[in-house]
Amino acid sequence: MKLKKIDIRRKFGMMDIVIFISLGALLFLIISPSIGKQVTPSGIEISTNIANLPMYAFLSVRRMMIAYILSLIFTFVYGYIAANNKKAEKFMIPILDILQSIPVLSFLPAVVLGLMAIFPNGNLGxxxxxxxxxxxxxVWNMTFSFYNSTKIIPKDLREAAEIFQLNKWSQFKKLELPFSAIGLVWNSMMSWSGGWFFLMACEMFRLKGKDFRLPGLGSYLQTASNAGDKKALFWGILTLVLVIVLLDQLIWRPVIAWSDKFKVELTGSQDAPHSFILTMIRRSVIIETVTEKALTPLFEKVNQKIDGFVNKIEKNKRNKNNRKNTVGQIIKWSIRMLFIGFFIYSTYGAIKIVSDISIRDLAKIPPAVTYSFLRVAVAQIIALAWTVPLGVAVGMNKKIASILQPIIQVIASIPATALFPVVLAFFINIFGGLSFASILLMLLGTQWYILFNVIAGAMSIPEDLKEAAKVYGLKGWKKWKILILPSIFPYLLTGMVTATGGCWNASIVSEYVSFGGHTVSTIGLGALISEATETGNFPLLIVSTLVMCIVVVGVNKILWKKLYSLSEERFKIEL
Incomplete structure (x- = not known):
């Protein structure tokens, strides 16, 4: 294994400060159209009649699919630019750190109030x-996965792409996308699990004392949970499990089997993953005919158009050399000035809102940060202790994977918030109240980020290295030290970073729980954000969100970035 040292150490600087200020400004900019205005609650009633579950399931899956397509587009665009443009990387990755640490409920008022101002009638907003x-x-873990995979592409493959004179589009299509496929597939599964986890918070919520709801599985489970209707809760969870199993068998298992061909290795695996559905698709005469007669020609035409467009752009860049493009410069500076104007306006508005925060609210933040930080740390340690060995076992043994993968997918996708109220009384009476129980809920919502990334890392270990380990008789701890841990280290880091952000995200639903008409909360930053969202306390919401971002990004700078640097210095595989 050839090691290449790449210095990517970053220090907290002016750019980070600008990003934090911009974040507060952005929140104000989106919220400002509706500040002081009366919000109109949704008039839709969510029925707990089980006859409605099929339609609710369809509506939720449709929303999830649209969100996933948007996430995939964002991943490719954002991750590609960040990985291939060093200047852009300096501010794009810190922005990504911040965005993945912002809780869903912190986005909620900004998004809802802004869209309600644009679409005041009906439920479109x-x-x-x-x-x-x-x-x-x-989106965030998918983007991190694609970015990290692109950064660790072996130098030999990069040089081969240059020798064959592949343009940017061809490199993306033939090198970067295939190399990142396995990690992206498993992180896509994790993204769907994360989407299910927060579905209850997204389809039914309170804002400024008003109820907003949309028909779907999330709102059904939330309604059943709030009413303490255990029967409806059972049928809702059962429906969710059935949907997840169907998606696993019809989509994810075939995609996993298909993506195995992108593993970088010189010898093929004897126990490659397989899928009955994928086999049937490949044997289907109809699909083969449609592919040959319609899809392949269409994709070839699209590819030629994109290829020609990219070649034209690259040719123009070479021809222009250092000549100044006057029109381009005017457009560039106009955009910059427009951005500066919006930045000044929105920053002033954000400062004006934050200045209204009371001393009493400010005093709540330090202890809230401390308690939440400790819960996040404990949850991460517990998650790390069991996900790494299980993830390696699943990733390196296809037989185990075929059995456990659908089970893991189902368990990971069940919203912990739906199960939590059932055992809430038990934890409050026996284990020190919600403070301890919230750790469990954080764990249920975020441990999967680590597990899925470890599985992806273990599956990506080349068969050549596995065979070499057998030849040299590596077993037990030696095998872990020399082969397994170095191979999964980049993937493990991606999982830990996204899991940390996920823990902070999960704090909003684990530290502030409603069940049976009662609300139970504990001291924590997530509880402050949930309370501020429900009461419309925007100064506290903005300050709490910014503090959470500062903590998460601070940990990323102090710990995770150094480990990422170590990963690229010591654990990058060169062919």
Whole structure:
């Protein structure tokens, strides 16, 4: 294994400060159209009649699918630019750190109030808001995965792409996308699990004392939970499990089997994953005919158009050399000035809102940060202890994977918030109240980020290295130290970073729980954000969100970035 040292150490600087200020400004900019205005609650009643579950399931899956498509587009565009443009990377990755640490409920008032101002009549604004909120629960780990995979592409493959004179589009299509496929597939599964986790918060919520709801599985489960209707809760969870199993068998298992061909190795695996559905698709005469007669020609034409467009752009860049493009410069500076104007306006508005925060609210933040930080740390340690060995076992043994993968997918996708009220009384009476129980809920919502990434990392270990380990008789701890841990380390880091952000995200639903008409809360930053969202306390909401972002990004700078640097220095595989 050839090691290449790449210095990517970053320090907290002026750019980070600008990003934090911009974040507060952005929240104000979106919220400002509706500040002081009366919000209109949704008049839709959510029935707990089980006859409505099929339609509710369809509506939720549709929202999830739209959000996932948007997430995939964002992942490719944002991740590609961040990985291939060093100047852009300096501010795009810190922005991504911040965005993935912002709780869904912190996006909620900004998105809902802004869209309600644009679409005041009907539920279109709420529908779009729900999709955007699901998007914020899906996209960040996918983007981190694609970015990280692109950064660790072996130098040999990069050089081969240059020798064959592949343009940017061809490199993306033939090198970057295939190399990142396995990690992206497993993180896509995790994104769907994350989407299901926050579905209850996205389809039914309270804002400024008003109820907003959309028909769907999330709102059904939330309604049943609030009413303490255990029978309806059971049928809702059962429906969710059935939907997840169907998606696993019809989509994810075939995609996993298909993506195995992108593993970088010189010898093929004897126990490659397989899928009955994928086999049937490949044997289907109809699908083969449609593919040959319609899809392949269509994709070839699209590919030629994109290829020609990219070649033209690259040719123009070479021809222009250092000549100044006057029109381009004017447009660039106009955009910059427009951005500066919006930045000044929105920053002033954000400062004006934050200045209204009371001393009493400010005093709540330090202890809230401390308690939430400790819960996040404990949850991460517990998650790390069991997800790494299980993830390696699943990723390196296809037989185990075929059995456990659908089970893991189902368990990971069940919203912990739906199960939590059932055992809430038990934890309050026996284990020290919600303070301890919230750790469990954080764990249920975020441990899967680590597990799915470890599985992806273990599956990506080349068969050549596995065979070499057998030849040299590596077993037990030596095998872990020399082969497994170095191989999964980049994936494990991606999982830990996204899990940390996920823990902070989960704090909003784990530290502030409603069940049977009662609300139970504990000291924590998530509880402050939930309370501020429900009461419309925007100064506290903005300050709490910014504090959470500062904590998460601070940990990323102090810990995770150094480990990422170590990952690229010591654990990058060169062919």
């Amino acid at each position: 709420i529908e779009i808001s729900c999709i955007i909120l699901i998007f914020t629960g899906q």
